[in-house]
Amino acid sequence: MAASSSGYxxxxxxxxKYANKSQSLYHIDTFNFVIRTxxxxxxxxxxxxxxxAKSLPQMVGVVGLEIHAQIQSTSKLFSGSHVRxxxxxxxxxxxxxxxxPGTLPVLNRRCVxxxxxxxxxxxxxxxxxxxFDRKHYFYADMPAGYQITQQRVPIAVDGILVYSHFEGRKRxxxxxxSVKIKQIQLxxxxxxxxxxxxxxxxxxxxxxxxxxxxxxxxxxxxCCGEEAAAAVRELQLILQALGTxxxxxxxxxxxxxxxxxxxxxxxxxxxxxxxxxxxxVRHLAKAIDYEIQRQxxxxxxxxxxxxxxxxxxxxxxxTIPMRDxxxxxxxxxxxxxxxxxxxxxxxxxxxxxxxxxxxAVVIDRLSTQLPELPSVKRTRLVETHGILQEHSFTLVSExxxxxxxxxxxxxxxxxxxxxxxxxxKELMGNLNSQSLKVSQSPISPCALAxxxxxxxxxxISSSTAKQVFQxxxxxxxxxxxxxxxxxxxxxxxxxxxxxKICQRVVDxxxxxxxxxxxxxxxxxxxxxxEVQRETKGRTDPVKVxxxxxxxxx
Numbered sequence: 001m002a003a004s005s006s007g008y009x010x011x012x013x014x015x016x017k018y019a020n021k022s023q024s025l026y027h028i029d030t031f032n033f034v035i036r037t038x039x040x041x042x043x044x045x046x047x048x049x050x051x052x053a054k055s056l057p058q059m060v061g062v063v064g065l066e067i068h069a070q071i072q073s074t075s076k077l078f079s080g081s082h083v084r085x086x087x088x089x090x091x092x093x094x095x096x097x098x099x100x101p102g103t104l105p106v107l108n109r110r111c112v113x114x115x116x117x118x119x120x121x122x123x124x125x126x127x128x129x130x131x132f133d134r135k136h137y138f139y140a141d142m143p144a145g146y147q148i149t150q151q152r153v154p155i156a157v158d159g160i161l162v163y164s165h166f167e168g169r170k171r172x173x174x175x176x177x178s179v180k181i182k183q184i185q186l187x188x189x190x191x192x193x194x195x196x197x198x199x200x201x202x203x204x205x206x207x208x209x210x211x212x213x214x215x216x217x218x219x220x221x222x223c224c225g226e227e228a229a230a231a232v233r234e235l236q237l238i239l240q241a242l243g244t245x246x247x248x249x250x251x252x253x254x255x256x257x258x259x260x261x262x263x264x265x266x267x268x269x270x271x272x273x274x275x276x277x278x279x280x281v282r283h284l285a286k287a288i289d290y291e292i293q294r295q296x297x298x299x300x301x302x303x304x305x306x307x308x309x310x311x312x313x314x315x316x317x318x319t320i321p322m323r324d325x326x327x328x329x330x331x332x333x334x335x336x337x338x339x340x341x342x343x344x345x346x347x348x349x350x351x352x353x354x355x356x357x358x359x360a361v362v363i364d365r366l367s368t369q370l371p372e373l374p375s376v377k378r379t380r381l382v383e384t385h386g387i388l389q390e391h392s393f394t395l396v397s398e399x400x401x402x403x404x405x406x407x408x409x410x411x412x413x414x415x416x417x418x419x420x421x422x423x424x425k426e427l428m429g430n431l432n433s434q435s436l437k438v439s440q441s442p443i444s445p446c447a448l449a450x451x452x453x454x455x456x457x458x459x460i461s462s463s464t465a466k467q468v469f470q471x472x473x474x475x476x477x478x479x480x481x482x483x484x485x486x487x488x489x490x491x492x493x494x495x496x497x498x499x500k501i502c503q504r505v506v507d508x509x510x511x512x513x514x515x516x517x518x519x520x521x522x523x524x525x526x527x528x529x530e531v532q533r534e535t536k537g538r539t540d541p542v543k544v545x546x547x548x549x550x551x552x553x
Contacts, residue, residue, distance in 0.1 A: 057264045059299070061292035062272075063228050064220030067235065068213050069245040070189065070253040071114045077188055077212035078105030078148065085251050089205040097210040099143035104338050111212035112155070112361050114244035115186050116344060118214060119156030121238050121373060122181050126363055129343055130155040132186075132336035137329070140204050141191030149215075151333050154185035155342065161218070161238075162375060165230035166390065174389050179231055180219040189213050208252075214245070220259060220269070224292065225285030232256060233281050237374040237396065249279050256284055260291040262299065270295070271305040275312055275319055287312035291319050377402060385409065385416035394424055400438035401428070404445050411449035414456050422452060426469050442476035443469070450480045463537035464489045492538050501539075502547045505530045516552045524548060 075082060079094040096103040119126050131153045134146040159181030167173045191209035195202050216235070222228050236254060239245040247254045256279075261272035275291055278284045290312075295305050310319040344361040351357045372380075378392040381402070387395075395402040405423045409416050427448070431441060451468060454460045460468065464484075471483045484490060492498060505527055506513055515523045524545070531544050 057266070059262045059264055059296050061223050061288070061295075062220045062261045062263065062269055063222040063224070063288055063292075064259040064272075065216075065218040065222075065228060065231070066257040066259070067216045067218070067232065068189075068255045068257075069118075069216065069235075069239055069247065071111045071212040071214060072243060072245050073108060073110045073114065073212055075108055075110075076210040077108050077111050077186065079210055080106075081210065083211055084207075087207055089203075090207060092207045093209065097143075097206055099145075105148065105336075107339065107342070108212060109359070109361065111186060112342065112344070113366060114212075114242075115155045115184055115214050116361060116363060117242050117366050117369065118216075118239065118244050119159060119184050120363070120367060120370060121242055122156075122159035122161055122184070122216075124156035124159030124181060124184060126156050126344060127153055128345070129153065129341050130186075131341055132339040134332075134334050134336050136332040136334075139190065139193070140202065141193045141206070141209065143191075143206065143209065147188050147190065148336055148339070149187035150185035152335075154183040155344075156184040157182065159184070161231055161235060163227075163231045163234035164393070165226055172388075172390050174393075177222075177227065179221045182217040182219055184217075185215050187213050187215055220261070220272075225288035228258060228288050229281045229285040232284060233397070234374065236281075240399070241371050241373055249281070252279065255279065258284065258288050258291075260288055260295070261305070262292055262295045270299075271307050273305065273307070273319075274309045276309055276322065278312055283312055283314055286314075286317055287319055290317060294319065385420075387416055387420050391420050391424060394428075395420075398428070398438060404438055404441070407445035408449045408452070411446060412452045412456070414452045419452065422448060422469075426466065430473055443472050444476075447472060447476070447480060454480065454484070458491060458493070458540065460484060460489055460491055461537050461540070463532075464491075467537075489536070489538060491540065492535055493540075498539060498543060499547055501531055501534060502527075502544065502551060505534065506548065506551050513552050524552070527552075 071077070073083060076094075076097065079096040081092050081094040081097055084092060094103075096105060116126055130150055132148055133151040135149050135151060136146040138145050160178050161181055162176065162178045164174050164176045167175050189208050189211040191204055191206040193202050193204060218231065222231065232254075236247040236249075239247045239254075245253060249255070255277050258275045258278060259272045260275060261270040263270040273291060273295070275287050278287055291310070298305055306321075306324055308324040309322045311322050312319050344363060345351045346362075347364045348357045348360075348362055351360045351362065374396050377396050378389070381387060381392040381395060382389055395405055401423065404427070405419065408419050408423065412419060427438075427441065427443065430436075431438065448469075451465055451472070455462055455465045467487075468480060468483050468489065471487070472478065472480065475483070492501075509527060509530065512523050512526055516527075527548050528541060528544055531539060531548070532541070
């Protein structure tokens, strides 16, 4: 294989000259940069030791993303047709969606406002004037033969997305990174092609045709699947907080295309492949990592990476080729003749005369609607409640969990660090085991706070409280106190009764008592366990230890 750098080429020439003089043969391994010299003398062949020169830098992955986010709106981008998931096929199609002659697009203001809000949340520059274009291509699910998009001047540019992911052996070290947002553009979605292989036919459903999309283009600044997945997850949370996109990947509301290449640091970027329509964050990470490894292996074996479109097969965990992109497709972009330039205004004062300010898209007005974003929520949770940073990610990532946690904190006397254990371990453990959402929890924040307060006041023990929690889960109609009373789980606080129980345990374990008296204090834990078993966890370990220590001393 030819060397890729001029310095390496010069070294190769020098070695060849030296080989000619010494009648020796050199084998050069380009990737490992290992030189072997085989000296030939008569019938003997001597293999000289390997000479290791400075190795070439390791190849690294480069990842950029194109994300199509379905705008949360009741109607489509340019028509009044409703938007509804799993509606009967072709039941939500207007004349414009079907591209019947004489129909014209009417821009949905809600979609424009959603794009501006998203741009503001991602620190983008909002273009006061943006343009619509036609992108021509011919698919059966695109009746007009073109898509209306924003190729020349999109509605928002030059943003940034800050995201975090976990590293370290315990996955508890938070690493914060950022990726530039090149642009956000408004465009139409296509319909859906349903392929019937048995009958060798394709059916078309145009319910999705014309639905408003925001295409977000991220610069190639990520290096692996984990980073890309973390960025997409953060974007999901932002869009959901804004209410501009529900971002449910399972329903196709957020679709990701990953552009992947590999190169050595300091060298130009390699040939990229595009992995299309990835529909889950987990699949995104797997697809990118597989593709990076595949490209490295192709190059290391002397092959060439093709500029092609690939798909991710979730069953095999591999990417598979769909079509090559070597021949540049001519989309014949042209200005959309049926739509004038789109204007948005900085403030109501800048709205020109003759334009109703109530109908205009005003940036200042939308800025006041920006909610508390996920990164701000996490910072506030850590600073206000003193919880661990990784716990703040869990609270914000699960829909409704942060509100649940803060409601419990307000109604209980316990420290937030204690409450977080109940919410993440007990509550989420039960929810996940039954695939339930936080809103479907049979235990309300008020009921959990009541249970925690019983522990804090010393009326029940922590172990007992976990038993009560499971009973509350099975019978949410019962009050906490009712369950504790029915099962006789109140804490034993009577000193005389505690002493009698402890005395029985001491009397029934004479060997352990002797060991303790000889200095092995660890055995005392066994006696404490026996007391807890006899009382079904209804005793205070601190009080029990004090009584036992006095009895065996």
